[in-house]
Structure formats: C-alpha cells, structure tokens
Amino acid sequence: MTSRAGLSALVVTLLLVGLGWVPATRAAFTDRASVDSGTVTSGSMTTPATPTVAQRSGTGLTRVSWAASRVGTLGGVPTAYEVYRYAGATGGTPVLTCSVTVADGAALACDDPSRVGGTVHYAVRATFGDHWRAESSRRTFAADRTGPVVAVGEPPDGFRGGANALRREVSRGCGSDVPACGTATDAAGVSSVVWALTVVGTGPRATTRCWNGTRFTDQPASGSCPQAAATTSTTRDGLRWTVPGSVEDVYRDRGEYTLTVVATDAFANVTTTTVSVTAT
Amino acid sequence: MLLLVPTAGTTLAAWTDRSTVAGDGFTSGRLDLVVDGRTGLDTTHARPDLALEGMVPGESTAATLSVANGGDADLDWTPTVTTGGGLGPALTVELWLGGRASADDTTYPRTETCTGGTRLLPGRSVRADRGSTRDLCVLATLPTSTDDAYQGRTSGSVTVRLDATQVTTP
Structure with missing residues (x-):
C-alpha cells in the first residue's frame, strides 16, 4: 500500500507540474564577491581670519x-x-x-x-x-557718517536791514572783497565746499537771479542756480571758505539774498547750510 | 465413482538474474565569480586605490575591477553598492561596465574618472559566459552638492558586492 500511495503521489505531482499548477524547481549555483574601498574621509574648510x-x-x-x-x-x-x-x-x-x-x-x-x-x-x-x-x-x-560742521560767518542768517547796513556787516566779518565767508571742519578732512547765492528782488515781477562770482544772471528756466566751488584756505581746525565777488556788487539791490553752502568730507558725508538775509 | 485427489501443489517458481553497471562516479561543477583574480568563496578584498583621504566636494576616485567567470557554467551577476561610515551618505558611486579608471590623481582637485563602457544602473544584471572577463570601473564622487555637515568626516567606505547566479536556461 505504501508503494502504491507513493507512486500515486508522484503521478499527481508530475501532472500538476506538467499543467503548470506547481512551479518547477530551478535550483542554481550561486557565488558572491565583494570589494571594499578602505577608508574614505572628507576634508574641511579653514575658518577665515577676522576681516x-x-x-x-x-x-x-x-x-x-x-x-x-x-x-x-x-x-x-x-x-x-x-x-x-x-x-x-x-x-x-x-x-x-x-x-x-x-x-x-x-x-x-x-x-x-x-x-x-x-x-x-x-x-x-x-x-x-x-x-x-x-x-x-x-x-x-x-563708519563715519557725519558731515562737516559748516559755519557761515557772513552774511548773518536772518539779517534784515538796509543794504548799506548789510554791506557794512558783511565787510566787517569777511572783508570788503568777500560777499560771504565761513568755515568748514571735519575730523576726516573737508574735501570740498561749494556755494550758490541767489537774490529775489522786490515787487510783483521780481525774479530769482544767481550770483556767478562776478555778476548776477537770471536763474535758469530748468531749475536752481548752479553751484560753484568756494575759495578755500586751510586753518588749524579745517577750512576757511569764501564766495568770490565784492560786497558792493552783491548786496547792491534790495531783496532777499539766500546763500547755500554745501561741504563734503573725505568720506562723502555732506552738510548743507542755508542762510537768508533781506536788504530793505 | 472415481475420485481424483491431488496429492501435490503446482510449482510457480521462476529463474531470475541481475546485472549491475557501475560508472566511475559523479562530481559537481562550481560557479566561480572571480574578481581581480580572486577565486573561491566570498571574502571581501580591499582596493585601497578606491579610498581617498580628505575629499572635498567635486573630487572623485576610481578603480577598475576585473570580473571573470572562472566556473563551469554561464552566470549572471548583479552588483550592489553600499556606502558606509560618517561620509557614506554623501558619496555617490557609479559603475561603468567595460570602463577603465583614469590614472591615479594626487593633485588638487583629485578628479579620477571612468573612461569608456556603459553605465550600469542599479539592479541590472550582467551575463558572463564561462571563461569571460569584463572590466568594471567603480567611480566614487563627493558631489559639489554635498551638505556642509559632511566636512571633516573621518570614516567612510564604498563596498561593491557582486552576486552571481548560474544561468539555468539557455
């Protein structure tokens, strides 16, 4: 009986395999090989020195x-x-x-x-x-972000009086041949001083005129009066600056005179100072 | 009335014979994937020329492996690459079948390469007929995209494992 049962099982198995209901054994030899690199390391960056x-x-x-x-x-x-x-x-x-x-x-x-x-x-x-x-x-x-200290010696800001009085005042402070003067100081040094001087006459048809160092001209239609370099001289504390021209030529007529001084230091820091006087 | 009574049984005996034919015996063949001439069982062997100290992003190292079928049957082999150690996750490894590694580069930036061959993509198997030999170039790179955290790593490794299986169907 045992041999008959075994034979029956074999026949059934062969049938199942033949019909594809049971996968056939596909035994195969295998092998393996391995290769190792040894140690791989990474470098690093040196920290930059303090700038x-x-x-x-x-x-x-x-x-x-x-x-x-x-x-x-x-x-x-x-x-x-x-x-x-x-x-x-x-x-x-x-x-x-x-x-x-x-x-x-x-x-x-x-x-x-x-x-x-x-x-x-x-x-x-x-x-x-x-x-x-x-x-x-x-x-x-x-960083130094402070502009020069600009002092306008003459004309005195806010002055209001007759033209003669104004001329005397300016002449007393700057000298007769200088219509405006002052100083500019800065710890880093003053590199430039420029100015613009305008006058607006009296009356309903008054216009703005620009002093060019020699005479007054009409203000350009395009905008404000051009700036010009001041005459400078070195002092113990910085620079003394002056506006070219004469007191008699500048403060001849009645009107409101406005002086704008722009000083720049060695680090491009700018200070703008404006004074106005009125000659009546 | 005649009564016949058998006095002896019928004889069922038959003659038999047996003959045995004996061969000289059977032996099994072997499957042998030979890497760099090393045959036999799997024992990892080192290729220090694939190692590199102080890698920085953009640098690479390469080595050529010789892969041969030294067994008695055709086989398919499948490569598996693993990287380990602290630097392992940052390393990228390429395999170039038929490629050869460039000469050892010892000056910054060290950029060894694999020349020729075809890129062997992960999981792809390679048929190796009995007695055949192929070059396999291994290229390990620390890519420029390597994260900052991988500066100064003191451990790292690249392992290439080749698993061979006998070809059972033609």
Missing part, C-alpha cells in the same frame, strides 16, 4: 578685506567669499553686503554699499561647492 574693515576715502563706503582661507589640505581654495553684516557681536540675522567670486587676481575685498551708520559687525564667510561654508569671527566697526 579687516576700513572706510574708503572718497566714496565713504565701508571696505571689508580678508586673507585667503583653504579647503582641504592639497591647496584647495574657496570658490567665493560673502561678507555679512550683523547688528550684534553675536547671534542676529546676517545681512549679505557683498561677495567675491574667487578668480585669478581677484582682490579679497569688497565694499558694503549700504552706507549704514552706527556700530555694526562684519564677518566673512568662505563658500565651497554648493553648501560648504566657514565663517570668520566678527569685526566691529562704526
């Missing part, structure tokens, strides 16, 4: 400069540097002020174009690839 910060003469922009940093140990260098400005010495939100893409001969410096005032803190961040970063410590800096 140097200075204010540029002429533009007054804050220039941030730094030394090159390295990537890895085989002479790699960052692909770019970014300069960030912070409100505080630590923490805070960085504000990107300028950046430099590294190329042959590229200077490792850039200017913060914001002309921001007060005390701020600059850091330089080296970048490499899409995401590698290394940021320096912060350098504290306060």
